[in-house]
Amino acid sequence: MHVVLLPWLAFGHILPFTELAKRIARQGHRVTLFSTPRNTRRLIRIPPELAGQIRVVDIALPRVERLPEDAEASIDLPSDDLRPYLRVAYDAAFADNLSAILQEPGPERPDWVVIDYAAYWAPAAAARHGVPCAFLSLFGAATLSFYGPPEGLMGRGKYARTKPEDLTVVPDYVPFPTTVAHRVFEARELFNGLVPDDSGVSEGHRFAVSIGESQVVGIRSRPEFESEWLQVLDKLYQKPVIPVGLFPPPPTQDIAGHEATLRWLDRQARGSVVYAAFGSEAKLTSAQLQTIALGLEASGLPFIWAFRPPADGDAEPGQGTGGLPEGFEERVNGRGLVCRGWVPQPRLLAHESVGGFLTHAGWNSISEGLSRGVRMVLLPLMFDQGLNARLLVEKKIGIEVERDEDDGTFAPKDIADALRTAMAENQGGTRVKELAEVFGNDEANDQCLRDFLRYLSEYSRQHQG
DSSP, rough: OOOEEEHHHHHHHHHHHHHHHHHHTTTTOOEEEEEEEHHHHHHOOGGGTTTTEEEEEEEOOOTTTTTEEEEEESOOOGGGGGGHHHHHHHHHHHHHHHHHHHTTOOSSSOEEEEEOOOOOOOHHHHHHHOEEEEEESSSSHHHHHOOSHHHHHTOOOOOOOOOGGGGOOTTTTOSSSSOSSSHHHHHHHHHHGGOOOOOOSSSHHHHHHHHTTTTTTEEHHHEHHHHHHHHHHHHHHHHHEEEOOOOOOTSSOTTTTTTTHHHHHHHHHHHHHHEHHHHHHHHHHHHHHHHHHHHHHHHOEEEEEOOOOOTSSSSSSSSSTTSSSTTHHHTTTTTTTESSSSSOHHHHSTTEEEEEEEEEOOOHHHHHHHTTTTTEEEEESSSHHHHHHHHHHTSSEEEOOOOTTOOOOOOHHHHHHHHHHHHHTTOOOOOHHHHHHTTTOHHHHHHHHHHHHHHHHHHHHHHHH
């Protein structure tokens, strides 16, 4: 088959779509991956042996008012308020290029278009050319289940969320007891995603149309982990819902500049180190970073922190400490490492000295953590992360940091307590190590993907002509 992949312009979407492209190509299919020039340079590495199977199409984004000139991913935006303008540029450029590729003759014509949530215009465009569309969820089955059927995401029908409080309650179509719902402070922020923005439609609308008009839904999950939620989705969507595996990135990437970090890790006791990282999307404030720093310090545990400067400007050269408490690095010297810039996360998580992961509970990080068998301490910051955190706590494979229910604030003690509890429990091995045998098993992950690709292939055969 020839499969076109359309990721949204965020690091946490481009990277897993790229990993998926490689895995599809290794199954013998051809892949066209849509990207932009800057994102290709930063993120996309195609192994030489797959170069003939994967074509990366670089698409220049148009100039859009209020969008910074070199912004090609959400990480490039100085403020989350600018996200709608990145969507405007994405919609215009990627929709045009999809139309062009759908009209290519003969064997160059795609057999399937596989889309991320943002490309809501793609199913209709593909259908006009007789090409089927698959929605690939980079979110887990529990998250998609919580948000309900497409019409609910569009604000219609029985399961429409009409006020933030609706997001704090488990929907009545979930047939088992669960705590997977948003906290009050999360619901207020998430509700904005159900309201149309300056791109013309809401985030919820994009999800709804992408899901509703696609022929099949692939979920980045495994039946061993979310079987009950996959069954809920089957009933909600009334179309095939197929887990595609987790496809975590391999820990064999370049470590240039981090040799000293790995040597330091080599000297630590097995399973004793906390790795702390909060993804590429969340823009933490100086106050939040200072609280995290003091929590890591108070825990008394050895740690590595993949540190990104604060969003509120306390990172100007020579100004203050760039989001860290005065004297922090001196006080933790020898026990804690603060790593700035790019960090080889899969490599560090795979190191035998790392036993805990202080994370924002993004689905990418969860899949990496689960596949490496580390105990997770969860500090959700945005999007689906609160739902992911509740799911992991429910399954007894993570501990969530205590927060103020109304405003989401947390104290250094809350970080330190959660870390110490997780690391104490980690010493016994427990369920996390068992899950690593499942999630870190590449053959099992690829089997899920093969099942998904087999469905696509059979569907194409049945519907040709």
